[in-house]
Amino acid sequence: MVKSLKILFLAEGRLGDSIIITPALRAIKEKYPDSFITILMFRRHKYVNSAGQINFYIEKSDYKGTARVFLNNHCVDEVLEMDRIALRSLKGMKRIKSEFRGISYLRRQKYDIAVCTFPQNRFVIWAFLAGIKKRIGQKKQGFSFLLTDKPDLDRSESGIMNYVCNLLLPMGVTAASFETVFNISKDSVERIENIFTEKGIVSSKKIIAIHPGASAPDRQWPPEYLAELIKQLQSTKKYQIILCYSEYEKPFVNELKKYIETPLLEVLDDSIDDLAALLCKCDLALVNNSGPRHLAAAVKTKTLTFFEKYGDVMWKVYEDENFHQILKYEGICEVCDENKCSGLIPDGKVYGANCIRKVKVSDVFSRIESMFSQ
Numbered sequence: 001m002v003k004s005l006k007i008l009f010l011a012e013g014r015l016g017d018s019i020i021i022t023p024a025l026r027a028i029k030e031k032y033p034d035s036f037i038t039i040l041m042f043r044r045h046k047y048v049n050s051a052g053q054i055n056f057y058i059e060k061s062d063y064k065g066t067a068r069v070f071l072n073n074h075c076v077d078e079v080l081e082m083d084r085i086a087l088r089s090l091k092g093m094k095r096i097k098s099e100f101r102g103i104s105y106l107r108r109q110k111y112d113i114a115v116c117t118f119p120q121n122r123f124v125i126w127a128f129l130a131g132i133k134k135r136i137g138q139k140k141q142g143f144s145f146l147l148t149d150k151p152d153l154d155r156s157e158s159g160i161m162n163y164v165c166n167l168l169l170p171m172g173v174t175a176a177s178f179e180t181v182f183n184i185s186k187d188s189v190e191r192i193e194n195i196f197t198e199k200g201i202v203s204s205k206k207i208i209a210i211h212p213g214a215s216a217p218d219r220q221w222p223p224e225y226l227a228e229l230i231k232q233l234q235s236t237k238k239y240q241i242i243l244c245y246s247e248y249e250k251p252f253v254n255e256l257k258k259y260i261e262t263p264l265l266e267v268l269d270d271s272i273d274d275l276a277a278l279l280c281k282c283d284l285a286l287v288n289n290s291g292p293r294h295l296a297a298a299v300k301t302k303t304l305t306f307f308e309k310y311g312d313v314m315w316k317v318y319e320d321e322n323f324h325q326i327l328k329y330e331g332i333c334e335v336c337d338e339n340k341c342s343g344l345i346p347d348g349k350v351y352g353a354n355c356i357r358k359v360k361v362s363d364v365f366s367r368i369e370s371m372f373s374q
Contacts, residue, residue: 005035008111008132010123013043013084014215015272015291017160018069019180019298020317021117024164025075027175038078038111039070042122043085058082058102066291068272072183099126106130113171116147117164119155136170138163156339161317178319182298184280188273192281199265205240206372207282208233209296211275212245212252214288218343218353221288221306223252225352227259228361233368234262244269244278244292252351284371286364289315297324304367308341309333309355322374327367329358 007028011021018041028035040058043065061067061079070076082102090098107130114127116137127135128146139150149170155163165175201207210230214220233239244267245253257264269275275292276299279285285296285303289311296303297318307315307328318324333355335344343353 005032005113006109006111007032007035007037008106008109008114008127009037009039009117010114010127011039011041011117013041013066013081015066015069016294017118018066019182019291019294020160021164022069022073022075022181022298023161023175023178024115024117024168024173025073026177026181027165027168027173028171029075030176031171031173036077037075038080038109039076040080040082040106041067043081043083058105066272069182072185073181100129102126103129106132115167117167134170136167138167155314159317160314163314178317180294180298182272182276182295184276184299185273188271188277189280191274192277195267195278196281199267201240201242201265205238206284207240207242208284208286208368209242209244209279209282209301210286211249211290211292212243212256212288213249213292214290216343217351218341218345219288219290219306219308219311219356220252220351221356221359222349222352223256224259225357225359225361227256229364230260230264232361232365241265242267242278242282244275246270246275255350284368286368302371304364304371306356306359308343308353309336310339310341313339322371325367325371327359327364329355331358333358 009021011018025037028037058080061081063071067079067081070079087095087098103126106126111132113134114132116123116127119138119141121142124137124143124146134149135147136149137144137147139152140154144150151166151169153163153166161178212220212226230241233241243264246269267278269278276295279296279301280299282301285292285301287293287296287303288306293303293305303324305326307326309329312326312328316326335342335354341353341355345353
């Protein structure tokens with residue numbers, strides 16, 4: 001009788017990265033239904049207690065924030081979280097002791113397999129020191145000599161989705177589907193339905209959700225461009241526009257409002273669940289290359305995504321190009337390196353790298369019209 005495998009996924013803590021690995025998790029459960037899968041998420045929010053002390057620890061997730069991606073996912077048995085920024089804030093012996101405390105915790109769990117989902121030195125070193133016998137990660141990275149299985153993969157050649165799934169080949173696992181998943185809570189569905197009712201949002205018009213979030217300002221299509229697009233969409237009388245955003249996007253939204261005279265229909269997303277429920281009720285999500293893009297795809301909503309010139313090299317991950325389309329500048333960008341974006345925002349501007357600013361409002365409008373005519 002084959003024993004139940006204990007598998008540790010060492011993963012990034014961002015929303016998009018978390019959603020991207022859900023097909024790989026499903027593939028493992030299909031091959032090894034009795035396996036016990038743990039996700040260790042490396043968060044980026046420094047925790048400081050009331051005494052002003054920085055605390056670093058590994059703890060079982062309370063499923064707040066990005067960990068919601070794995071809540072009620074039958075392919076995930078446990079989620080652990082650690083605070084990367086808190087760890088980096090520690091110096092000298094304090095940091096060494098904290099790292100070994102985390103490694104000791106993992107060693108006690110007696111995992112059979114570790115999957116280092118992204119090429120990071122810490123993932124590889126921790127898996128080795130935790131005594132995990134089978135350690136999988138890509139060949140082209142530092143400390144790869146500590147891995148037992150190192151597929152010769154490159155994220156920039158196959159795309160992130162293929163990359164993560166192909167890391168499982170040493171386990172004899174092949175993904176039959178690249179469909180991502182996010183399970184929306186009933187409470188969030190009810191909250192969003194009430195918001196739609198209160199704001200008079202009806203299904204007689206096509207509903208377009210616009211989310212301006214991104215991990216960096218160079219990835220954001222400029223607010224003055226977005227304002228002009230919203231005006232054009234509103235003038236057709238065919239669409240209802242919902243501007244959804246979190247506290248992080250408020251500076252962008254405040255800038256956007258400077259270019260729009262009429263009131264916007266706004267929804268502040270307080271949780272990933274609520275945002276997922278909102279996106280699920282929309283016909284199209286207009287987004288940057290960011291977590292909301294992947295969340296919209298996971299709840300089966302069409303997406304139209306702004307990319308820097310070479311941003312799609314790794315992140316063009318969805319197979320249905322009619323359902324999920326990208327917007328990028330097709331000409332020559334004078335500041336981008338060959339096959340790599342510089343992320344350079346023009347002098348005097350706050351948002352949008354040089355290449356992303358070359359995506360015209362008229363082209364975006366035409367693409368939206370085309371997606372709804374299919």
